[in-house]
Structure formats: C-alpha cells, structure tokens
Amino acid sequence: MSIADACKNFLAEISPSFPPERLQKDEPMWKHTTFRVGGPADCLLYPATGEEVRRILSLIKRYELPLTILGNGSDVLVRDKGIRGVVLAFGQPAAYIRQEGTRLLLGPGTLLSAVAQYAAEHGLTGLEFAAGIPGSVGGAVFMNAGAYDGEMKDIVSRIDAFDEAGRVVAYRGEDAYFGYRYSVFQDNSHIINQIELTLAAGNTEAICQKMTEFNERRRQKQPLEYPSAGSTFKRPLGHFAGTLIDEVGLKGFSIGDAQVSEKHAGFIINRGHATAGDILALIAEVQRRVFLARGVELVPEVRIIGEV
Ligand SMILES: Cc1cc2nc3c(=O)[nH]c(=O)nc-3n(C[C@H](O)[C@H](O)[C@H](O)COP(=O)(O)OP(=O)(O)OC[C@H]3O[C@@H](n4cnc5c(N)ncnc54)[C@H](O)[C@@H]3O)c2cc1C
Numbered sequence: 001m002s003i004a005d006a007c008k009n010f011l012a013e014i015s016p017s018f019p020p021e022r023l024q025k026d027e028p029m030w031k032h033t034t035f036r037v038g039g040p041a042d043c044l045l046y047p048a049t050g051e052e053v054r055r056i057l058s059l060i061k062r063y064e065l066p067l068t069i070l071g072n073g074s075d076v077l078v079r080d081k082g083i084r085g086v087v088l089a090f091g092q093p094a095a096y097i098r099q100e101g102t103r104l105l106l107g108p109g110t111l112l113s114a115v116a117q118y119a120a121e122h123g124l125t126g127l128e129f130a131a132g133i134p135g136s137v138g139g140a141v142f143m144n145a146g147a148y149d150g151e152m153k154d155i156v157s158r159i160d161a162f163d164e165a166g167r168v169v170a171y172r173g174e175d176a177y178f179g180y181r182y183s184v185f186q187d188n189s190h191i192i193n194q195i196e197l198t199l200a201a202g203n204t205e206a207i208c209q210k211m212t213e214f215n216e217r218r219r220q221k222q223p224l225e226y227p228s229a230g231s232t233f234k235r236p237l238g239h240f241a242g243t244l245i246d247e248v249g250l251k252g253f254s255i256g257d258a259q260v261s262e263k264h265a266g267f268i269i270n271r272g273h274a275t276a277g278d279i280l281a282l283i284a285e286v287q288r289r290v291f292l293a294r295g296v297e298l299v300p301e302v303r304i305i306g307e308v
Contacts, residue, residue, distance in 0.1 A: 003084045006063040007042045010086065013059060014045075022046040022093055029078040029306070032070060032089060034134060036227040037276045038078025038306065041068070041087040046109075048093035050193050054166035057191075060086055061164070068305060069191055071139030072111065075229050079306035080276045088191070090138050103157070106195045108138030112145070115197070120211060125202025126155045131211040132218045134230075138192040142185045143301075144178045148214055153178035158196035164189065181234055181301055223261040226269035232283060233266065233298040241298055242266030245286055248293045255282040280304070 001009075011025065023045050029038030047053045060067050066085030070076065073089075094109030097118050104124070106115060116131040129150030133140065141159060144152050156178070159171040169190055177184045185192060218224065233241040245251065245265040252262045254271070256278030261267040268282055287298045 001064075003042065003065065006065050007085065010059055010063045010065060011043060014056070018045065018052075022048070027087075029073075029082060029087075033073035033076055033078055033229070034227055035073075035077055035229050035274075035276075035279065035302075036270055037080070037274055037279060039080045039082030039276075041083040042085055044070075044087040044089055046089050046091050046093045050162070050168075053088065053162060053191060053193060056086070056088060057162065057164065057166040069138075069189075071109070071136035071142070072134060074134045075139060075143055075302055077229060077276055077279055077300075077302050077304045079280070079304070079308065081307035083306045090136055095136075102199050102201060104197045104199065106137045106197065108136060108192050108195065110137045111135075112137060112140050116211060119199055120204055120207040123202055123204050123207070124199040125207050126150070126199040127197065128207055128210040128214060132215045137195050141176070141192050141195055142183055143181055144176075144183050145181075148217075151178070152183075155197045155199060156195060157198040159192055160194040161185070161190040161192050168193075221264055223263040223267050223269050226261070226271060228261070228267050228269045229302040231266045231301050232268045232286075234301045236296050236298060239294075239296055240266070244290050244294055244296055244298070248289050250286055250289060253282070253285075255285065258282040260286065276306070 025043055026040045027044040028040050030036045068083050068087045070087055070089040090109035094107045096107040097110060098105040102124060112130040112133050112135055116127045119127045129148045133145050133147060135145055140152050141156060156173045159176060161169050163169055235241060242265040245260060250260045251265045253260045257271040257274035258278035259269050259271050261269045268279055283300060290296055290298050
C-alpha cells in the first residue's frame with residue numbers, strides 16, 4: 001500500500017473519534033516551525049493525553065506509516081517537499097504543570113518559558129536558564145537544551161516515555177544519558193510523554209531578576225526579530241561556530257532569503273521568503289567555507305527532516 005493510501009485509511013479510522021481542530025491534513029509545516037519554512041505534512045495531530053498517543057501509535061503500526069515527532073518546532077528545518085506519513089505534535093493540548101513540593105510534573109507540550117515563569121512565581125529556582133528558549137519541555141529533554149549556567153540535564157529527574165509499541169518506559173534522569181545537545185531519545189525514538197523536574201526553593205525576586213538579565217542578553221546578541229531555529233550549528237570542540245563563520249567573512253552572506261545573521265553569525269535567519277532549499281544551501285556553503293579555511297567540520301544542531 002502506498003503511504004498516501006495508508007494515510008487515507010488512517011484518517012478514515014481516526015477522524016470520527018478525534019477532535020477535528022487537533023487533526024490536520026496536508027498541513028503546511030511552515031506554520032509549525034520557528035524558521036517559518038517547510039512543505040506540507042500528510043497528516044498532523046496534536047494529542048492531548050497519553051491514551052490518545054497510544055491509540056495513534058497502534059494505528060500507525062497497523063498502517064505501517066512513517067512517524068515524525070514535533071514539539072514547538074524551534075529546532076527543526078522541514079524540507080520543502082514536506083513530511084510523508086503522520087506528524088505527532090506536542091503543543092498546548094498536551095501542556096500542563098503539576099507541582100509536588102519542589103518537583104514539577106509536566107506535559108510534553110508545555111512551553112519551557114511558561115514553566116520557567118511558573119517556577120519563578122512559586123519560588124522555585126533552577127530553570128532560569130530556560131526562560132528564553134522557545135521550545136516545549138519534550139523537545140528540550142530530547143535536545144538537552146541549555147543556555148548560560150544550566151541545561152535540562154541538571155534538573156530532569158524522571159521521564160515517562162512510550163516505545164514504538166505504546167508501552168510505557170520510565171527513565172531516571174541519568175538513564176537519559178544527557179550530553180551536549182544530546183539525549184538517548186535521539187537514538188531510540190521513544191516518545192516523551194511526561195517530565196519531572198526537581199528544582200530547589202529560591203527567592204522569587206532573585207529568580208525573576210536572573211531571568212530578566214538572561215533575556216536581555218538574548219535580545220542584545222540574537223536576531224530575535226527574524227525567524228530562525230536558534231544556533232544553526234553545534235559548538236565545535238575548542239571553537240565557537242559563530243566566531244568561525246564571522247572570521248571566514250560570512251556574516252551577512254545570503255542565499256535567496258536565507259542569511260547568516262549580521263547580528264550573530266551562529267544564527268541563520270529567514271529574511272521573509274526563504275525556502276528550506278535556500279537554508280540548506282546556505283548551511284552547506286557555510287560548512288564548506290569554514291572547513292576549507294579552518295579545517296573545522298560544522299555539524300548542524302538544527303534537525304533536518306522531511307522528504308528529500
Ligand atoms: C530564537 C531561538 C533561540 C534558541 N535558543 C536556544 C538556547 O539557548 N539553547 C538551546 O539549547 N536551544 C535553543 N534553541 C533551540 C530550541 O528552542 C531548543 O532545542 C528546544 O528545546 C527545542 O524544543 P522544541 O519543542 O521546539 O522541539 P522541536 O524543534 O519541535 O523538535 C526538536 C527535536 O525534538 C524531538 N521531540 C520534540 N518533542 C518530543 C517528544 N515529546 N518526544 C520525543 N521527541 C521529541 C523532535 O522529534 C525533534 O527531533 C533556540 C531556538 C530559537 C528559535
């Protein structure tokens with residue numbers, strides 16, 4: 001059976017019992033990514049509960065459909081041809097915050113910024129670093145997102161995930177093998193369904209002040225006025241990607257509407273009408289020129305997905 005036919009069957013089976021506002025067909029992915037590029041996904045669903053995720057997984061298995069997981073779309077570059085099969089996206093419907101003392105239980109779609117704000121208001125410290133990271137908690141665990149003086153590794157104490165068969169797998173923080181922009185979920189494709197953070201008691205005023213300082217630093221240094229996916233490349237050992245790119249004279253260099261930011265060379269920005277093709281060509285050119293001039297291989301941090 002073709003993927004298109006399998007998708008039709010999948011939709012016919014799930015549509016009668018899935019809220020239509022959380023199920024989209026041929027959905028343009030530029031609407032769901034901070035780069036604002038990307039072709040259509042055959043089928044995109046926003047689950048609200050673990051039960052819904054399990055049901056979707058069992059149908060995906062039955063119809064042998066390819067599956068892509070998405071959070072807030074702030075670290076992905078979706079190719080122009082879009083995504084075949086099913087995209088399972090974790091957003092507002094899968095967002096919740098439950099507090100048990102200094103521990104927070106979080107839905108995978110909860111925005112990091114919202115959790116940081118909640119923690120500050122409730123006098124919990126440890127999440128200040130994340131206030132300006134525009135991802136979901138699920139995506140942040142997957143990427144081990146970090147900034148300034150912290151990373152998810154420092155505060156994640158438990159993760160409940162689903163394997164491909166929909167079985168629950170519980171991880172302690174150390175079982176996630178967090179490393180620089182790495183977690184085990186990048187290799188086992190388990191779906192993160194609930195996250196527990198362990199924070200510490202702190203002073204709301206001091207926490208808010210730290211968050212304001214970090215956000216101000218971001219505003220000064222990062223091109224937040226343009227769509228992007230944050231740092232395009234991982235930090236190469238012993239270097240900074242932005243400094244290398246600047247040194248080889250690529251600040252401001254463009255292909256189509258994709259540009260190496262003039263404000264921060266570590267960011268590729270979409271000046272308005274960039275395609276994923278423009279951004280991919282620019283990534284390749286930056287890699288080529290930095291390697292030729294400095295012998296350093298730049299590896300994208302942003303996850304490139306979709307039909308080639
Ligand atoms: C302006 C800007 C600034 C940024 N600054 C930072 C920064 O300071 N530090 C930093 O680390 N990052 C930064 N980022 C990158 C990005 O915000 C983080 O990596 C963030 O954690 C990604 O979360 P997301 O929900 O958007 O994930 P997505 O981009 O949606 O997905 C990223 C990956 O996670 C997987 N994933 C998402 N949710 C789940 C889930 N529930 N289960 C399993 N897999 C899942 C996806 O399959 C995908 O492979 C920045 C991005 C922007 C646009």
